[in-house]
Amino acid sequence: MLKRVRLILREIFKDFLRRSFIEKFLITYIGCWISFLSIVLLSKLVISLSPLLIPSNPEGAIKTVEYIAVKKFETLSSTLTPYIEDSYLYYALSYFLNNSISCIVIFLAYVLVAYLYRGEVERDPKAQGEYIDALMLLYLVTVLNPLTGILGYRLSIEHLVVVVPHGLLEFAGLALSIVTGLTVAERIVSGDRDIFSGDVVLKIFIALILIGLAALLEPIDWMIYYYSLYYNQDILRTLVETYLHLGKFLSCS
Numbered sequence: 001m002l003k004r005v006r007l008i009l010r011e012i013f014k015d016f017l018r019r020s021f022i023e024k025f026l027i028t029y030i031g032c033w034i035s036f037l038s039i040v041l042l043s044k045l046v047i048s049l050s051p052l053l054i055p056s057n058p059e060g061a062i063k064t065v066e067y068i069a070v071k072k073f074e075t076l077s078s079t080l081t082p083y084i085e086d087s088y089l090y091y092a093l094s095y096f097l098n099n100s101i102s103c104i105v106i107f108l109a110y111v112l113v114a115y116l117y118r119g120e121v122e123r124d125p126k127a128q129g130e131y132i133d134a135l136m137l138l139y140l141v142t143v144l145n146p147l148t149g150i151l152g153y154r155l156s157i158e159h160l161v162v163v164v165p166h167g168l169l170e171f172a173g174l175a176l177s178i179v180t181g182l183t184v185a186e187r188i189v190s191g192d193r194d195i196f197s198g199d200v201v202l203k204i205f206i207a208l209i210l211i212g213l214a215a216l217l218e219p220i221d222w223m224i225y226y227y228s229l230y231y232n233q234d235i236l237r238t239l240v241e242t243y244l245h246l247g248k249f250l251s252c253s
Contacts, residue, residue: 010129013136017186021179028143029175035144036171040160088219096215099170100208103177106142107204110181113138114188121189128189135185142178161236162225165243166217173210176203220246 016024117131155162180203187195224242228235 006133009136010132013139014132017132017182021183024179024182025175028178029171031143032145032171032175033167036163036167037160039144040155091219092215094215095218096212099173099211099215103173103207103211104204106174107177107181107184109138109142110135110178110185111188114185118189118191122191131189135182139178139182142174145174159225159235161239162221165239166214166221169210169214169217173207173214176207176210180204180207 016027019027113131113134117127117134120127121131180200184195184200186192220242221239224238225235227233228238
């Protein structure tokens with residue numbers, strides 16, 4: 001039964017790999033959003049049910065993951081502390097550093113998997129199935145991106161809108177790095193000589209630009225969030241009004 005399910009999933013993923021780059025990007029982008037929201041909701045559900053699940057203590061596990069993610073961010077951002085005094089620029093660069101490194105690591109993970117399996121696939125074509133399984137597992141993990149989702153479990157449902165402005169760009173950068181990694185992995189295993197061509201470099205560069213733009217918006221989004229909480233304002237309305245004013249200011253400057 002499990003073998004049959006694995007074969008079905010493998011065929012679905014192989015069909016996904018045969019799609020165009022744009023199609024894979026759109027599917028991955030939507031998948032990133034669905035995964036993020038699903039993990040946030042699942043985390044909330046687990047925590048709400050945690051009193052019934054003792055002694056497994058799932059809330060403690062979620063908070064441990066949250067602690068690891070926060071410490072990762074703090075460790076990276078601490079490298080900027082001696083050099084940047086402006087708080088907005090400090091947080092923006094911290095977000096950029098944290099997320100851009102994540103995207104590059106994700107891209108390199110696909111490259112590594114491909115190189116690990118290339119020799120085996122060349123020796124035995126039947127190993128192609130194992131390679132597809134490994135690639136599929138990596139794809140699912142990177143799209144699920146559980147650390148990001150778990151970090152959002154403290155937000156109430158109506159406040160999740162605060163992640164939309166920077167999330168639109170951040171998940172686009174993430175999806176682009178994932179699909180570019182898939183593209184390079186396929187080239188490596190198929191024996192393509194032009195692996196790291198100009199289009200790959202351009203796509204990674206665009207992914208980092210998207211991450212950079214998201215990093216510029218993220219401190220603003222969280223300032224709006226805390227401002228709205230402090231003054232008991234509607235977050236969605238405050239977000240819209242702030243970005244409308246920001247757009248007018250930028251268009252006039």
